[in-house]
Amino acid sequence: xxxxxxxxxxxxxxxxxxxDGLAEAVDTSDEWIFSRTGIRERHLVKEETxxxxxxEAAERALINAGIGAEEVDLIIVATITGDYLTPSxxxxxxxxxxxxxxxxxxxxxxxxxxLFALHTAYAYLETGVYRTALVLGAETLSKIMxxxxxxxxxxxxxxxxxxxxxxFNGETRIRDDGSQWLEEKGKGGLLAFEQGSDGARGKVLSCxxxxxxxxxxxxxxxxxYVKMDGQEVYKFAVSTVPASIQRVLEKAGMEAGDMKYFxxxxxxxxxxxxxxxxxxxxxxxxxxxxxxxxNVSAASVPILLDxxxxxxxxxRGDKIVMAGFGGGLxxxxxxxxx
Ligand code: UT7
Numbered sequence: 386x387x388x389x390x391x392x393x394x395x396x397x398x399x400x401x402x403x404x405d406g407l408a409e410a411v412d413t414s415d416e417w418i419f420s421r422t423g424i425r426e427r428h429l430v431k432e433e434t435x436x437x438x439x440x441e442a443a444e445r446a447l448i449n450a451g452i453g454a455e456e457v458d459l460i461i462v463a464t465i466t467g468d469y470l471t472p473s474x475x476x477x478x479x480x481x482x483x484x485x486x487x488x489x490x491x492x493x494x495x496x497x498x499x500l501f502a503l504h505t506a507y508a509y510l511e512t513g514v515y516r517t518a519l520v521l522g523a524e525t526l527s528k529i530m531x532x533x534x535x536x537x538x539x540x541x542x543x544x545x546x547x548x549x550x551x552x553f554n555g556e557t558r559i560r561d562d563g564s565q566w567l568e569e570k571g572k573g574g575l576l577a578f579e580q581g582s583d584g585a586r587g588k589v590l591s592c593x594x595x596x597x598x599x600x601x602x603x604x605x606x607x608x609x610y611v612k613m614d615g616q617e618v619y620k621f622a623v624s625t626v627p628a629s630i631q632r633v634l635e636k637a638g639m640e641a642g643d644m645k646y647f648x649x650x651x652x653x654x655x656x657x658x659x660x661x662x663x664x665x666x667x668x669x670x671x672x673x674x675x676x677x678x679x680n681v682s683a684a685s686v687p688i689l690l691d692x693x694x695x696x697x698x699x700x701r702g703d704k705i706v707m708a709g710f711g712g713g714l715x716x717x718x719x720x721x722x723x
Contacts, residue, residue, distance in 0.1 A: 388510050389574040390721065392450025392549035393691035396441035397428040397678065404539070413535045423654025427542030427679030429527045434468045438545035439523040440481035442687075446519065446547035447482070449694070454482040457549075458515035460489040461506055463498025463522045463683035465592070465712070466529060467491060474523060487519070495590070496650050496711025497580070498522050498683030500719055503550065503707075504578045510552040521547040522683030529592050531610035540652075541611075542679030546687025550575075573702070573722035577636035579629050580717035589617040590712045622656045622710050627663035629718045630706055637720040641666045643704050644720075646693065650709040651675035651685040660708075672698070682711065699723045 403426040404415035418424050430438075439462055447454060462475040469477075475489035494501035499522035506518035523545035530538040553574075592611045596604035626649065634640060641664045649657055651674050661668045674689045681688060686707050693699060701723060708718040 386511060387553045387572060387574040388507055389551055389553065390548045390723075391551050392446045392448070392452070393547065393687065393694045394442045394445025394447070394449055395544065395546040395688045395691040396438040396445070397544040397688070398430045398433045398438070400429050400431050401426050402429050407539055411532065411535050411538060413539050418539050421653075421655075422540060423673070423675055424540065424679045425676045427677075428544055430525050430543045433525075433543070435464055435466055435474050435523050435525045435545070436468050436477035436481065438525075438543070439474055439478045439521050439547070442521060442523065442545040442547040443478050443482055443519050446549045450549035450551075452517065452549065454484040455486060456517050457482070457484040457487045457519050459506060459509055459518040460484060460487045461492055461502040461518065461520050463492045463494060463502040464524055465493055465495055465498070465682065466525045475521075478519070478521065484519070488515075494683070494715045494717070495713055496652065496680070496682045496685065497709035497713065497715040497717045499546070499686045500578075500707060500709040500717035501580060501715070503548070503575070503719060504580060504717065506550050507575050507578065510550065513552070516552050518550045519547060520550055520687075521545060522685070522687045524682045524684045526611070526680075526682055529611050534610070536615060537611050537613050540680050542681050544678060544681045544684045544688055546684045546689075546691050548687055548690065575719060575721050577633050577720045578717070579633035579636060581629070581715070583714045586617075586621070586714050587712070589614040589621070589714070618711070619653070619656065621714055622652065623659040623663070625716050626656070626660050626708055626710050629716050630660070630664060630708055633706065633718040633720050639704065639720060644670065644706050645703040646698070646705045647671045648686055648689050648693070648705055648707045650711065651678065651689060652680045652711070683709075685709070
């Protein structure tokens with residue numbers, strides 16, 4: 386069984402807010418934000434919603450894969466910012482696509498969410514339960530930001546990314562343009578996963594849900610916003626991510642030097658540089674989208690994957706690592722042969 390990503394797509398809100406634009410409303414500067422993080426601008430929603438961006442990203446991924454919505458068996462959306470508590474964003478994607486056969490649900494693993502969702506889809510596909518999955522990371526983080534808290538609101542952005550994942554069992558797939566991909570048994574695709582959680586340290590990056598409110602206890606509804614101990618999360622990231630990548634490479638029987646790209650969660654350019662250094666890998670192998678997207682949590686990895694795919698930077702046989710880390714705390718890595 387070979388399980389491949391056969392298509393990618395993404396969707397970003399129309400509106401772009403630069404660091405200078407932000408500095409008109411928040412006590413900050415382009416100099417501070419760029420030098421500390423590498424972020425220049427981010428997309429923020431005006432009309433868009435988590436579901437609308439997800440549907441658009443999913444439609445683009447299906448077009449890129451050359452398959453129709455009716456072929457999708459499973460939809461998993463990783464998000465912490467769905468438009469509703471229920472229905473899930475995944476169910477909204479199913480409705481938006483008309484993917485009537487699909488089973489749909491959301492996953493909450495914050496910035497590691499896309500990798501957690503991908504691993505979950507892999508498990509369903511690998512055991513033969515389903516054949517074709519749509520895996521998304523989608524966030525409207527701007528609605529859970531405290532716009533008075535400059536230590537968090539400058540970091541995050543909105544957007545969605547999607548990947549079509551399919552299990553092949555030695556059959557030929559014919560694309561829309563008539564070309565054929567012969568899928569050989571046991572070669573390529575998703576090769577190894579590694580993931581973990583550390584709930585004991587979870588409160589260093591949090592956003593509270595609703596308070597108890599019933600006949601016994603009254604708590605009027607008050608909105609809650611993201612709170613982060615940036616330095617603790619930074620330390621967690623620079624130690625955990627390289628270790629996770631080393632472990633997943635070992636599982637795949639490969640080395641950092643075998644990888645063409647390291648597609649990391651986009652939180653801070655200094656974290657990316659530190660991971661590159663610890664892995665003794667060339668920084669040029671770490672594509673970046675945070676300069677124009679900011680940190681889009683679960684959507685960072687699939688948006689970046691789609692960007693490099695669209696630019697034609699991925700060729701059949703290329704090996705890449707994808708890695709996410711963040712709230713929970715959680716982390717996850719995967720090795721993939723394109
Ligand atoms: O996806 C989830 C994962 N999240 C992360 O990976 C975030 C990891 N952490 C980081 O990336 C960094 O810790 C930050 C970028 C969040 C912060 O960078 P830092 O170098 O750790 O800055 P700091 O929090 O130590 O703040 C330094 C100074 C403070 O001023 P004083 O106390 O030194 O006078 C802050 O008040 O910078 C000040 N500051 C700002 N100044 C201008 C904090 N935010 C801002 C701001 N503009 N937006």
